Amino acid sequence: MFFPLHPDTPPQGRSLDELFAGRRVDVQAMQIRMEKLMHAEGLPYSRRTHTYNSRLAQELGKWAETQPAGDAIHDALYRAYFADARNIGDLDELVALAESVQLPADTARAVLTKRLFKNAVDADWSKSLRYGVTGVPTFISGEHRVVGAQPYEVLHKLLIQAGGTSNVVPLAEL
Numbered sequence: 773m774f775f776p777l778h779p780d781t782p783p784q785g786r787s788l789d790e791l792f793a794g795r796r797v798d799v800q801a802m803q804i805r806m807e808k809l810m811h812a813e814g815l816p817y818s819r820r821t822h823t824y825n826s827r828l829a830q831e832l833g834k835w836a837e838t839q840p841a842g843d844a845i846h847d848a849l850y851r852a853y854f855a856d857a858r859n860i861g862d863l864d865e866l867v868a869l870a871e872s873v874q875l876p877a878d879t880a881r882a883v884l885t886k887r888l889f890k891n892a893v894d895a896d897w898s899k900s901l902r903y904g905v906t907g908v909p910t911f912i913s914g915e916h917r918v919v920g921a922q923p924y925e926v927l928h929k930l931l932i933q934a935g936g937t938s939n940v941v942p943l944a945e946l
Contacts, residue, residue: 777907781823785861818856831887832883845873906919
């Protein structure tokens with residue numbers, strides 16, 4: 773499910789300093805924290821200076837999920853945004869990313885130009901609004917939710933609060 777993360781971001785993107793201006797966010801400290809979290813999970817990450825509008829990337833992702841092996845687009849989009857600092861709101865960048873995972877570039881361009889998956893993403897945005905999603909990842913169980921990357925203990929507590937069983941065992945203990 774997709775949700776609108778900074779949907780007002782212009783096509784050329786917005787600097788992180790501008791995005792967080794007046795919000796008492798230490799961008800450098802945030803970047804260092806994210807870098808440590810991503811590297812701990814073995815995920816590529818580099819410090820970015822800008823954020824980009826992800827709406828077209830979400831529409832590309834929705835379409836790709838309907839294609840054989842299309843799920844690969846999600847890893848490509850992650851790498852492009854978080855590791856390579858590419859503008860995932862740019863049509864040509866998105867077409868190149870689709871092609872990089874063996875999706876037909878001309879079809880990807882047509883899907884994005886004609887906005888063929890706009891309604892599907894709109895439906896996701898509506899659902900995320902109903903669920904109160906404010907960030908990614910968001911874990912929802914019953915009426916309870918947790919936002920952001922969380923350790924096992926926090927997710928376990930979420931399941932227990934929602935009426936789950938307390939005998940869930942971490943994978944490392946299996």
